[in-house]
Structures are given as structure tokens and as C-alpha cells.
Amino acid sequence: MTTFVELLVNGISIGAVYALIALGFVIIFKATEVVNFAHASLLLAGGYLVARLWPVVGFWAALLIGIAAAALVAAAIEFLVIRRANVASHSVLAIVTIGVDIVITTELTRQIGTDVLAMGDPWGSQVVRFGGVTLAETRIVALVTAALLITAFLLAFKYTGWGVAMRAAAEDAETAALMGVRLGRVSMSAWAVAGALAAVAALFLCVFPTPGLDRSTSLVALKAFPAAILGGLDSTTGALVGGLVIGVTESMMSGYQNDMAFLGRGIGDVAPFLVMLVILLIRPAGLFGTKELARV
Amino acid sequence: MYRFLAWTGVVVVLALVPFYLDGFWLQTGLFAMSAAIGAIGINLLTGATGQLSMGHAFFLAVGAYAYVFFSAEPTARLSGMGLPTGVAAVLAVLVAGVAGGLFSPIAGRLKGAYLGIATFALIFGGQHVLFNAEHLTGGFNGRAVPELNLFGLSFGDTPSLIVLQVPFGTLERLWFLGLVLVALAMVFAQGVLKGRPGRAMNTIRDHEIAAGVMGVPVARYRAGVFVLSSMYGGLAGVLLALVFQRTVPEYFGVLLSLDYLAMIVIGGLGSVGGAVVGAMFVSLLPQLLTKYSDSIPLVAAPGTPGGVSPAEAARILYGAAVVTVVLFLPGGLLGLFRKIRLRPPRLRLPLSSPSPSPETRSPHVP
Numbered sequence: 001m002t003t004f005v006e007l008l009v010n011g012i013s014i015g016a017v018y019a020l021i022a023l024g025f026v027i028i029f030k031a032t033e034v035v036n037f038a039h040a041s042l043l044l045a046g047g048y049l050v051a052r053l054w055p056v057v058g059f060w061a062a063l064l065i066g067i068a069a070a071a072l073v074a075a076a077i078e079f080l081v082i083r084r085a086n087v088a089s090h091s092v093l094a095i096v097t098i099g100v101d102i103v104i105t106t107e108l109t110r111q112i113g114t115d116v117l118a119m120g121d122p123w124g125s126q127v128v129r130f131g132g133v134t135l136a137e138t139r140i141v142a143l144v145t146a147a148l149l150i151t152a153f154l155l156a157f158k159y160t161g162w163g164v165a166m167r168a169a170a171e172d173a174e175t176a177a178l179m180g181v182r183l184g185r186v187s188m189s190a191w192a193v194a195g196a197l198a199a200v201a202a203l204f205l206c207v208f209p210t211p212g213l214d215r216s217t218s219l220v221a222l223k224a225f226p227a228a229i230l231g232g233l234d235s236t237t238g239a240l241v242g243g244l245v246i247g248v249t250e251s252m253m254s255g256y257q258n259d260m261a262f263l264g265r266g267i268g269d270v271a272p273f274l275v276m277l278v279i280l281l282i283r284p285a286g287l288f289g290t291k292e293l294a295r296v
Numbered sequence: 297m298y299r300f301l302a303w304t305g306v307v308v309v310l311a312l313v314p315f316y317l318d319g320f321w322l323q324t325g326l327f328a329m330s331a332a333i334g335a336i337g338i339n340l341l342t343g344a345t346g347q348l349s350m351g352h353a354f355f356l357a358v359g360a361y362a363y364v365f366f367s368a369e370p371t372a373r374l375s376g377m378g379l380p381t382g383v384a385a386v387l388a389v390l391v392a393g394v395a396g397g398l399f400s401p402i403a404g405r406l407k408g409a410y411l412g413i414a415t416f417a418l419i420f421g422g423q424h425v426l427f428n429a430e431h432l433t434g435g436f437n438g439r440a441v442p443e444l445n446l447f448g449l450s451f452g453d454t455p456s457l458i459v460l461q462v463p464f465g466t467l468e469r470l471w472f473l474g475l476v477l478v479a480l481a482m483v484f485a486q487g488v489l490k491g492r493p494g495r496a497m498n499t500i501r502d503h504e505i506a507a508g509v510m511g512v513p514v515a516r517y518r519a520g521v522f523v524l525s526s527m528y529g530g531l532a533g534v535l536l537a538l539v540f541q542r543t544v545p546e547y548f549g550v551l552l553s554l555d556y557l558a559m560i561v562i563g564g565l566g567s568v569g570g571a572v573v574g575a576m577f578v579s580l581l582p583q584l585l586t587k588y589s590d591s592i593p594l595v596a597a598p599g600t601p602g603g604v605s606p607a608e609a610a611r612i613l614y615g616a617a618v619v620t621v622v623l624f625l626p627g628g629l630l631g632l633f634r635k636i637r638l639r640p641p642r643l644r645l646p647l648s649s650p651s652p653s654p655e656t657r658s659p660h661v662p
Contacts, residue, residue, distance in 0.1 A: 035409035085622050091348045094409045095561050098554055099618025106611040229413045270424040273417035280414055284405040
């Protein structure tokens with residue numbers, strides 16, 4: 001039972017981190033209708049800067065720089081590439097982001113090489129005990145931070161002028177533009193926010209109990225894709241639920257993998273994708289995605 | 297007549313290659329041929345039908361491993377069927393098609409980028425199986441690939457064969473097989489694209505609803521193209537296995553799938569020629585950089601510290617090429633060639649230039 005509770009809390013915590021990534025992914029999709037495959041590289045860029053800078057400027061400053069840099073890179077991608085690409089279909093835009101991803105990820109993995117970079121976070125490997133349940137401090141911080149950020153974002157999305165502009169642009173870009181919404185700014189800010197969220201997620205993907213940032217971190221980040229799509233690519237609620245589903249599934253499957261030896265080693269890494277397939281079979285638009293209807 | 301002469305020239309030059317170039321270039325060329333077959337397949341799916349697939353590497357893996365499984369003699373540790381190798385190759389392609397067909401409930405219903413993310417599952421699931429089903433796949437170490445043997449002609453080093461004083465080993469023999477396979481793959485795909493199915497596929501890409509109204513069974517077409525593309529992937533996998541002579545699970549990962557998408561964008565979406573040009577670009581670039589790393593600034597020889605290794609330099613270059621092509625060269629490298637050939641005063645617009653319809657992309661007002 002204790003194991004179960006530990007796995008569940010860990011799963012929710014890592015799920016909240018996936019939700020952060022998936023949320024950024026969904027924001028970008030809503031604002032620009034681009035499926036951003038470069039998201040993993042944004043995450044890697046943010047995490048890499050934090051890991052490299054904390055010995056020089058201290059952890060908190062490094063974290064701020066990392067977040068700002070990831071936001072900047074994302075905004076630059078939107079400004080330099082996405083806005084200028086005049087293509088027939090959105091699949092092509094998605095492939096463009098793959099090109100961006102290849103460039104950034106290759107360069108960063110080259111810089112990282114075979115190193116495992118520590119994140120220099122103040123929580124280290126301390127654990128907290130509630131009754132018989134042992135939890136890593138980092139996991140609790142991750143859960144709280146993610147919850148705060150997501151709440152803040154959803155409130156901003158609902159009540160601020162920026163949020164209204166973004167929702168209007170997502171609903172009907174042309175009308176929004178006629179009403180004075182600056183579409184360029186809206187989509188650029190969407191990318192920047194997504195980049196910042198990805199950088200925060202990078203921090204929590206690389207702290208204890210994981211050894212640190214290494215070249216495989218961007219592969220870990222790929223698990224946020226099923227989170228985004230199983231919730232529904234155009235739904236912020238979906239991103240949250242998807243993140244949690246993926247996190248808990250992964251945690252449970254890894255935790256009990258000895259009881260499921262017939263499924264082979266490392267089933268925890270594959271389980272998120274299998275869950276996604278099952279959900280897509282039943283609901284092709286995802287759990288909360290709007291089913292696309294068109295008037296002819 | 298002019299076209300005929302040009303094609304004859306290409307064929308003659310390609311047939312002469314094994315007599316003059318050494319093993320390194322032959323192997324590189326064979327990789328490019330395998331990539332070309334795979335790229336034609338994914339271009340039918342992504343370029344012509346607008347369905348994004350990240351799972352192409354999975355079907356290459358299915359083709360490669362199925363060939364090994366069907367053709368290898370069973371041993372104590374590894375299972376196999378010991379079938380004649382030609383039969384095994386055909387079965388491997390069919391198995392890849394069946395694997396694509398099993399995915400059709402999803403491939404038929406999801407569209408565009410949604411399918412792209414869903415097909416990530418194939419890669420990760422496939423990797424999991426490749427590493428874990430050890431009696432089938434040999435696990436981490438992979439399996440040795442039996443030589444192909446067609447109608448008494450062995451595509452291996454023995455028995456020795458000397459043509460015009462050039463010893464014909466595995467690579468030289470496979471070179472001709474590869475040429476034939478690429479040619480067949482091109483002709484078949486061209487037929488699909490130029491005929492009724494091709495029109496239907498392009499309509500689905502450009503306007504799904506219009507396609508449905510015109511009587512195109514959209515879901516069935518999507519699933520069908522997915523199966524066809526996975527069979528192309530399987531064939532590419534078989535050829536790759538024969539050239540590599542060993543199947544290694546790591547090779548068939550996410551990066552390979554991304555390579556294929558890069559190929560078709562760089563070459564030109566939706567056309568057979570584009571796929572082939574892109575495949576050549578992406579598979580020859582790393583080898584060229586490796587070979588001439590000494591004389592290119594910023595690129596270090598592999599193994600030396602500092603500097604960008606040729607493989608990394610190639611990845612960065614073609615990642616950047618994808619972006620550049622989409623921004624400045626709609627139509628890819630093939631489109632560029634056409635433009636050069638058709639420059640004024642003989643200006644004729646290529647018939648196949650896809651014009652964006654207002655529904656597929658709303659203009660960005662900055």
C-alpha cells in the first residue's frame with residue numbers, strides 16, 4: 001500500500017511536469033495551429049542553460065536566465081520561421097519545426113556530450129516522510145510549482161486582455177484581427193510562454209531522482225506529446241488530464257514492472273504511448289478535444 | 297527523345313559506377329538507394345496525402361527483421377524459418393504491409409499532425425519489442441543477415457565473380473539489385489500518383505471535405521496509403537539489412553524517422569523525384585563530410601575532440617536545409633531544378649504546384 005501511494009504521488013508529480021510541457025504545446029497549437037515538434041529542443045535549451053550557469057551565477061539567477069532564454073528562443077522560432085513560412089498545409093509547418101528541432105538538439109547534445117549535468121537545485125536528494133510514505137522533496141516542489149503555474153496561466157487565459165486576445169485569435173483569427181487583436185504579437189507571446197513553461201519543466205525532469213541533464217533528456221520530453229494529444233490538442237484541460245494520466249501510468253508501470261516481467265524491461269517508457277493509442281482508438285480527437293465539424 | 301536520351305545516360309552512368317568506385321562509395325550509394333525507396337513511400341503518405349508519419353523507421357525495422365527471421369536457419373538462441381531468401385524478402389515486405397494495416401484503425405481516422413504524434417507510439421513500442429523479444433531480434437546485439445540468393449545468383453562474396461577484371465563482391469552485386477528495386481519503386485509510385493488514386497490522395501490533402509463530396513472514401517484511402525507506405529518502408533528495410541549485413545535495434549529510432557521527413561521536404565513534397573533527390577542529399581551529406589572532413593573548416597575528423605563531427609555537421613546542415621527549403625524554395629530541390637530548366641523565355645508553370653486553399657491556412661497579419 002505504501003508503495004502504491006508513493007508511486008501515485010510520484011506519478012502525479014511527474015504528470016504535473018508533463019502537463020506543463022503539454023500545456024505549452026497546446027497553447028502554441030491554439031494560437032498558430034502549428035504542432036510544435038521543436039518543443040523538446042526548447043526544453044533542452046532551457047535546461048542546458050540552467051545546468052551550465054548555476055555554478056557561475058547561482059541557482060535562482062540561472063533558472064531565471066534559462067526560462068527567459070527558452071522563451072526567447074521560442075519567440076525567435078515563431079518570428080523567424082513560422083511567420084515567414086507560406087505553405088499549403090499545416091503538416092509542412094510541423095515538419096519545419098522538426099528541422100528546427102534537429103538543428104537545436106544536435107548542437108546541444110554535442111555541447112553536452114557524454115556528461116550528466118547536475119541542475120544545482122537547493123532541494124538535492126532530501127526526502128520527506130509522511131507516516132510510512134517516503135517522498136523526494138523535489139517531487140513535492142515540482143507538484144506545487146506546476147500547480148501554481150498552471151493555475152496562474154489558466155486565470156490569465158480567462159481574465160487578462162492577453163488571454164482574451166489569444167482566445168479570440170484561436171476562435172477566429174480574421175475577425176480577431178479586424179477587432180484590433182495583433183495576431184503577430186499573440187502568436188509570438190504564445191510561443192514565448194510555451195518556451196518558458198518548457199524550461200521550468202526541464203528543471204523538474206532533471207532533478208533527483210533522475211541523475212541530471214544528459215543527451216537523452218529530449219527523449220524524455222517526447223512523452224509530453226502523448227499527454228497533449230490524448231487530452232485533445234486544442235484543450236488546456238486536456239493537457240492537464242493527459243499529463244496526469246501519462247505521469248501516473250508511467251510511474252505505476254515502472255514501479256510494478258517486476259510483477260509484469262512478461263512485458264519486458266523498460267515498459268514504463270512505452271506505456272504512455274500505448275495508453276495514447278488506446279484512447280485515440282476510442283476518441284480520435286482526444287478526451288477533451290473538440291471534434292472537428294465543418295460547414296460546406 | 298531528349299528525355300529518353302537523358303534517362304539512358306543516367307542508367308549507363310549508374311551501371312558503370314561499380315567498375316570505378318570503391319566499396320565506401322558503393323555502400324554509401326546503396327544506403328542512398330534504400331533511403332530513396334523508403335522516402336518514396338513516406339512521400340506518398342506525407343507529401344501526397346498530407347498525413348504526417350513519425351513511424352517510418354518502425355516499418356524499416358519490421359522489413360529488416362522480418363527478412364532475417366524468415367531467411368535465417370533457427371539456432372538454439374535465435375528462431376528463424378530458414379525459407380529461401382527471395383521468398384523471405386517478399387514475405388518481409390508483406391509483413392511490413394500487414395503491420396501498417398494493423399495500425400489502420402488509427403491511420404484511417406487521424407489526420408495530419410495528429411497522426412504524426414500517434415505514430416511516435418510505433419517507434420517507442422517497436423524499440424521496446426526489438427530490445428526485449430530476444431529470440432526473434434537478437435536483442436541489443438541484433439542479428440546477422442543471411443545473404444540474398446536469387447535464382448542461383450548469390451548476393452554475397454562467394455562464389456567469386458569477376459566481371460571485366462573487376463571482382464564483384466557483395467556490394468557490387470547488391471548495387472545492381474538496388475538500382476532495379478529503386479527503378480521499380482519509382483515506376484510504381486509514379487503510376488499511383490499519376491492515376492486515379494493519386495488524384496484522390498492530393499484532394500484529401502488539399503481539401504478533405506471536398507474529397508469526401510467527390511466520392512473519395514477518405515478513411516479507406518488514408519489507411520490504404522499508410523499500408524502502401526509501410527510496404528515501401530519494409531522494402532527499404534530489407535535492402536538496408538542486406539547492405540548492413542547486421543540489424544541493430546538502435547538504428548531504427550526516432551532520428552531515422554526524422555531523417556525521412558527531412559528527405560522529402562528537402563527534395564520536394566509529393567513527388568517521386570523529390571523523394572529520390574532528398575534521399576540522396578540526406579544520405580550522401582554525412583558521408584561526404586566524413587570523407588573530406590580534413591579540408592572543410594569547422595568540421596573535425598571523427599574521434600578528435602573539439603569541433604563538430606561530420607555526422608553532427610550533416611545533421612545541423614540538413615536541419616537548416618529543411619527550414620530554408622520551406623521558407624525560400626517551396627517545391628524543394630526538385631522544384632528548384634525545374635525552375636532552372638524552365639526559366640524564361642520558355643516559362644511554363646509546372647502543373648503540380650499545389651496552391652494553398654484558403655481553408656487550409658489563414659494568412660498571418662503581422
